[in-house]
Amino acid sequence: MTKEEFISSGLLELYATGISSQEESRMVQEYLTKYPDLLEELKQIEISLEKYAQANSIAPAASFKEKLMQRVFPGEEDNKVTAPVIYMKKQGGGSFIFKLLAAASVILLLVSIILNYTIYRKYHDTKDALQIAQQKMEQQDKSNRAMSEDLNVMTNKYAQPVVLSGTAKSPEAVAKIFWMKNTGQVYVDPTNLPQVPAGKQYQLWAIVDGKPLDAGMITTKKGIYHIQKMKSFGKADAFAITLEKEGGSPTPTMDAMIVSTKL
Amino acid sequence: MSQTFTYTEEELVALLKSNDKRAFEYLYDNYAGALYAVILKKIEDTILAEDVLQEVFVKIWNNFSTYDTSKGRLFTWMLNISRNLAIDTLRSKSFKKQSKIQNSEKAVDYVSNNINEDEKFDALGIRNQLNRLSQEHKRIMNMAYFEGFTQDEISKQLGIPLGTIKTRMRAAILELKKILQP
Numbered sequence: 001m002t003k004e005e006f007i008s009s010g011l012l013e014l015y016a017t018g019i020s021s022q023e024e025s026r027m028v029q030e031y032l033t034k035y036p037d038l039l040e041e042l043k044q045i046e047i048s049l050e051k052y053a054q055a056n057s058i059a060p061a062a063s064f065k066e067k068l069m070q071r072v073f074p075g076e077e078d079n080k081v082t083a084p085v086i087y088m089k090k091q092g093g094g095s096f097i098f099k100l101l102a103a104a105s106v107i108l109l110l111v112s113i114i115l116n117y118t119i120y121r122k123y124h125d126t127k128d129a130l131q132i133a134q135q136k137m138e139q140q141d142k143s144n145r146a147m148s149e150d151l152n153v154m155t156n157k158y159a160q161p162v163v164l165s166g167t168a169k170s171p172e173a174v175a176k177i178f179w180m181k182n183t184g185q186v187y188v189d190p191t192n193l194p195q196v197p198a199g200k201q202y203q204l205w206a207i208v209d210g211k212p213l214d215a216g217m218i219t220t221k222k223g224i225y226h227i228q229k230m231k232s233f234g235k236a237d238a239f240a241i242t243l244e245k246e247g248g249s250p251t252p253t254m255d256a257m258i259v260s261t262k263l
Numbered sequence: 264m265s266q267t268f269t270y271t272e273e274e275l276v277a278l279l280k281s282n283d284k285r286a287f288e289y290l291y292d293n294y295a296g297a298l299y300a301v302i303l304k305k306i307e308d309t310i311l312a313e314d315v316l317q318e319v320f321v322k323i324w325n326n327f328s329t330y331d332t333s334k335g336r337l338f339t340w341m342l343n344i345s346r347n348l349a350i351d352t353l354r355s356k357s358f359k360k361q362s363k364i365q366n367s368e369k370a371v372d373y374v375s376n377n378i379n380e381d382e383k384f385d386a387l388g389i390r391n392q393l394n395r396l397s398q399e400h401k402r403i404m405n406m407a408y409f410e411g412f413t414q415d416e417i418s419k420q421l422g423i424p425l426g427t428i429k430t431r432m433r434a435a436i437l438e439l440k441k442i443l444q445p
Contacts, residue, residue, distance in 0.1 A: 014432055017404065051443055
C-alpha cells in the first residue's frame with residue numbers, strides 16, 4: 001500500500017475513532033513512523049472528531065467539579081469552585097497611618113480620662129473647702145451681726161444701763177439691762193449669768209406698780225449669750241431675772257430669783 | 264468556569280506531566296462536558312454516569328505519564344478512557360448491551376438538545392452546521408467514536424459489509440471536515 005492508498009483506505013479514520021483492530025492499529029503505527037507527515041493527516045481527523053464531540057457535550061452537575069477536585073486534591077482548601085471569593089486588598093501606606101491615628105486617639109482618650117478624674121477630684125476638694133469656708137463665714141457674720149447689735153444697744157445714746165446684781169443665792173451672777181428711754185425697749189445682756197440647768201430657762205420680769213410682769217424669756221442657745229431684745233416697758237420700778245421651767249411661768253418663782261435691781 | 268487563558272495542546276500536556284493543578288482544572292473545564300456526553304451514551308443513569316466521569320478524571324490524573332503523544336491527541340486518549348470505562352461499568356453492572364444499541368438513536372437526539380452553555384467552544388454554531396451531516400454518516404461516527412462498538416457490531420447494525428466500514432467512516436469524516444472548515 002502506498003501512502004496515498006493508505007490515506008484513502010480509511011484506516012486512519014478507524015484508528016482515530018478507536019475501533020481499529022489490533023492488527024490495523026499496528027499497521028497505522030508503522031505507516032506513521034514511516035511517513036511522519038501522516039501525523040498531520042491523523043491530527044486533522046482527530047481535531048474534527050474532537051469538535052464533533054465538543055458540539056455534543058453535556059455539562060455535568062455544577063456540584064460535580066468540586067467533588068472531583070476534593071477527590072483528586074484531598075485536603076486542599078481552594079478546591080471549592082462554586083463562588084469565587086474576592087479578598088479585600090489591604091492598603092499598604094494607609095494602614096500604618098491608620099494604626100498610628102488609632103494608637104494616638106487611644107492615648108489621648110486615656111490622658112483625657114486621667115485628667116478629667118484629677119480635675120474632678122480637685123473640684124470636689126475645692127467645693128468642700130468652699131463650703132466649710134462659707135459656713136465659717138456665715139457663723140462669723142452671724143456673730144459679727146450679733147456683736148454689732150450688742151454694740152449698737154450699748155452705744156445708743158438713749159440707753160440706760162441697769163445692773164442686776166446677784167442675790168444671796170447666786171452672788172456671782174450679774175446681768176445688765178439696757179433700757180431705751182425714748183422707746184421703752186428693754187435689752188438684756190445675759191453674758192454673766194450662770195449656766196442654765198437642763199429643762200430650765202431664765203425669765204425677765206419687770207416690776208411695774210409693785211407687780212411683776214413677764215418681760216420675756218432669755219434664750220441662751222448653744223451657751224452663747226448675747227444682748228437680746230425683750231418686751232418694752234414705758235415705766236418700771238425694778239427688773240428681776242428668775243430661773244424658771246423652760247417656756248417660762250406666769251408669775252415669778254421668788255426663791256429662784258437670780259438677779260434683781262431696783263431703779 | 265471561565266478561563267481567561269488557553270493552553271496549546273503541548274503546554275497542557277507538559278503541565279499535566281508535572282502534576283499542575285491548574286492544568287487539571289483547565290482540562291476539566293474544557294473537556295468534562297464532551298466526555299460526560301460520551302459516557303451518557305452508554306449509561307443513561309446520570310448518577311452512575313457521573314461516577315464513571317469521576318473515575319475517568321482520576322484515571323487521567325493518576326495515569327497521565329502513560330499518555331503517549333506519538334499515538335494521538337490528548338482528547339482521543341481521554342475519550343478512549345471514558346468510553347472504555349463506561350463499557351467496563353456496563354459489563355460489571357451486567358447491563359444488557361442490546362437495549363443500549365436500541366437506545367443509541369434516542370441518545371443522540373437527547374444529546375443534541377443539551378448544550379453545555381459554559382463551553383467556550385462554539386458548540387451551538389457547530390451543532391447547527393452538523394445538522395447537515397447525513398444521517399448514515401452520523402450513525403457510523405456515533406457508534407464507533409462515542410459508543411465504541413466493534414466493526415463487527417457496526418456492520419450488523421447498519422447492515423453494511425465489514426469491508427466497507429473503513430471507507431464509510433472515511434467518507435463520514437471527510438463530510439465532517441468539510442462542514443467544519445469554512
